[in-house]
Amino acid sequence: MTDKRLRVTLVRSKYGRGAKQLATVHGLGLRKMRQTVEVEDTPAVRGMINKVMHLVRVEEN
Numbered sequence: 001m002t003d004k005r006l007r008v009t010l011v012r013s014k015y016g017r018g019a020k021q022l023a024t025v026h027g028l029g030l031r032k033m034r035q036t037v038e039v040e041d042t043p044a045v046r047g048m049i050n051k052v053m054h055l056v057r058v059e060e061n
Contacts, residue, residue, distance in 0.1 A: 004041035006049070007059040009034065014055060024051050 010030040014022055028048055029037040038061070039045050049058055 005038045005061045006041050006045065007036055007038050007061060008049065009036040009057045009059075010055060011057045012055045017055070021052055021055070024048050025055065028052075028056075030056070 008028055008030065010025065010033055013033060014025045014030075017025075028039060028045070041060075049056060
């Protein structure tokens with residue numbers, strides 16, 4: 001288990017995107033614009049972030 005956490009913020013609208021991108025944003029726990037969540041830094045989460053990099057801002061803790 002990693003101790004590193006990532007802070008992910010939704011900065012662009014998820015509406016008008018494909019169903020896969022919408023599901024990925026929801027999978028990260030983001031529901032509203034400018035909402036920030038902390039997620040564990042794992043390869044699976046990194047892959048999800050890479051799919052929607054144009055919609056989110058990522059900060060490492």
